[in-house]
Amino acid sequence: MNALRGIIAVAGFQIRRLLAPQRIALALVGAAFPAAVILAVRRVADLNLDVLALLLYALVPEAVCMLGLLVTMCPVVADELERGTWQHVAVRPGGRRSLLLGTFLAAVAWSSLVALLALALALAAAGLPDSGPLAPMFAVLVLVSCVGRAALFSLPAVIVPKRALVASVAVAFVVEYLAGFLPAVINQLTVSLRLRSLLVRWMGWERKLPPELSLIIDTQPPWVQIVAVVALASVFLFAASIILAGRQFPPAEES
Amino acid sequence: MIEVDQLVKQFRAADGSLVEAVDGVSFSVAPSEIVGLLGANGAGKTTTMRLLATLLSPTAGTARIAGHDIVTDPLGVRRHLGYLSATTGVPDRLTPREVLEFAGRLHGLDRAAIADRTATLLHTLGLESCESRPCGRLSSGQRQRVSLGRALVHNPPALVLDEPTNALDVVGARDLLNLLDTLRDAGRTILVSTHRLHEIERRCDRFVVIHAGRVVAQGTQREMAAEPGSLERAFFAAVEGSGGA
Numbered sequence A: 001m002n003a004l005r006g007i008i009a010v011a012g013f014q015i016r017r018l019l020a021p022q023r024i025a026l027a028l029v030g031a032a033f034p035a036a037v038i039l040a041v042r043r044v045a046d047l048n049l050d051v052l053a054l055l056l057y058a059l060v061p062e063a064v065c066m067l068g069l070l071v072t073m074c075p076v077v078a079d080e081l082e083r084g085t086w087q088h089v090a091v092r093p094g095g096r097r098s099l100l101l102g103t104f105l106a107a108v109a110w111s112s113l114v115a116l117l118a119l120a121l122a123l124a125a126a127g128l129p130d131s132g133p134l135a136p137m138f139a140v141l142v143l144v145s146c147v148g149r150a151a152l153f154s155l156p157a158v159i160v161p162k163r164a165l166v167a168s169v170a171v172a173f174v175v176e177y178l179a180g181f182l183p184a185v186i187n188q189l190t191v192s193l194r195l196r197s198l199l200v201r202w203m204g205w206e207r208k209l210p211p212e213l214s215l216i217i218d219t220q221p222p223w224v225q226i227v228a229v230v231a232l233a234s235v236f237l238f239a240a241s242i243i244l245a246g247r248q249f250p251p252a253e254e255s
Numbered sequence B: 001m002i003e004v005d006q007l008v009k010q011f012r013a014a015d016g017s018l019v020e021a022v023d024g025v026s027f028s029v030a031p032s033e034i035v036g037l038l039g040a041n042g043a044g045k046t047t048t049m050r051l052l053a054t055l056l057s058p059t060a061g062t063a064r065i066a067g068h069d070i071v072t073d074p075l076g077v078r079r080h081l082g083y084l085s086a087t088t089g090v091p092d093r094l095t096p097r098e099v100l101e102f103a104g105r106l107h108g109l110d111r112a113a114i115a116d117r118t119a120t121l122l123h124t125l126g127l128e129s130c131e132s133r134p135c136g137r138l139s140s141g142q143r144q145r146v147s148l149g150r151a152l153v154h155n156p157p158a159l160v161l162d163e164p165t166n167a168l169d170v171v172g173a174r175d176l177l178n179l180l181d182t183l184r185d186a187g188r189t190i191l192v193s194t195h196r197l198h199e200i201e202r203r204c205d206r207f208v209v210i211h212a213g214r215v216v217a218q219g220t221q222r223e224m225a226a227e228p229g230s231l232e233r234a235f236f237a238a239v240e241g242s243g244g245a
Helices: A002-018 A021-044 A049-072 A078-083 A086-090 A095-126 A134-159 A161-181 A185-189 A191-203 A222-246 B045-052 B074-080 B096-106 B111-124 B140-152 B170-185 B230-241
Strands: B002-012 B018-029 B033-038 B060-065 B081-084 B158-162 B189-194 B206-211 B214-220
Touching: A002 A095, A002 B096, A021 A049, A021 A095, A049 A095, A049 A134, A049 A161, A049 A191, A078 A086, A078 A161, A086 A095, A086 B140, A095 A134, A095 A222, A134 A161, A134 A191, A134 A222, A161 A185, A161 A191, A185 A191, A191 A222, B002 B045, B018 B033, B018 B045, B018 B060, B018 B189, B018 B206, B018 B214, B033 B045, B033 B170, B045 B060, B045 B081, B045 B158, B045 B189, B060 B074, B074 B081, B081 B140, B096 B111, B096 B140, B111 B140, B140 B158, B140 B170, B170 B189, B206 B230, B214 B230
Parallel strands: B033 B189, B033 B206, B081 B158, B158 B189
Antiparallel strands: B002 B018, B002 B060, B206 B214
């Protein structure tokens, strides 16, 4: 109960920080970006449901979620070090864990909200009468993307807090977009495989895919993909929590 | 009670060599006592205090805060220790009341306890008039008092205060030191570090002088600061006697 209070307190504190006018303006620009791209595409080509789904996938659960998480999850420890508030959190019982998990919750909530707004604007911009079923489908993809990747970014945030943003971008490319596309066991440990597999399954594209491309999706049912992401996120967060619990910052490292 | 026993902390320097920031430090602080940890910049004061606050783990030796060992029971230490860092980091957008409530929630206090402790601390620290003003708009003295309140929110029996008067003017420093007297009279065990000797020579019951990571002198207020200015002389004698200045 005490631990939960601490986590909720940090989540509330982080969300409050995100509600600054500059952050909100940045989020609105990010949310409008997919709609702007779709409007631009509509000017040069006819949109159908398959093309719209592909565009939405690239723009919302991939681009918007990823960017949102990079700015909210990565500075988890670095911000506290920079503002001189790290010690005050770390000397509380469970303070480090509260900082990590509270920031994780805030990052997931914030990035999901921005991505869902982006999804709504993009669907409105597409103007396809039969695009209704895409909304709940992509809402789930957004949540899965945010939960899995926020947990993934927690690792560079605690291992190299001063360079968390650069390290997280590298992790995104190497893990999500390189390992995620390798038809080997390693891609089972990526969020991108699960998201792609959910998209292909829900869009009914399995039979349309050429055999080579079927190597980079997983044919297990959707619930398996979602459970896999939850399990991955739990492992990432547990590892990050252990690392943060043992992390030491000599006085010279704090400026 | 704070008991420090042969505490050692080594850091790996950028060139790979080992630096002994704290080298076999031992001393104790009793309840209702203020002990001044004196030393120049880089003497090892902050590292010692961070070891006591469980922000760093010792290379060797140990310490106990209210009976809880910093190595084997860091959670027990955190429950019984209030720590004030040398850098006053308070969130600019939060008000003093919100900072104290946030700290209380981090400690797992329930709603009633948070309300009670917040009201008491705002009053004790003289922050009632600015309790709803964002910390970014407070004076450095007020911010430091907010920071002290955050360290006191869980009513800890022991306090470790790292250069609490650093950013304060004369009036702010006097007010804060008066507060420490009150806390001592209430039975708290207080370890305070500073290199501003004149401020604390009449406030501390005992002094521990640290130089190059080692304790080079310790004694009571009567032994080291019997008359105005004598603490400074005792400090320099101890530091120079140990081979450095």
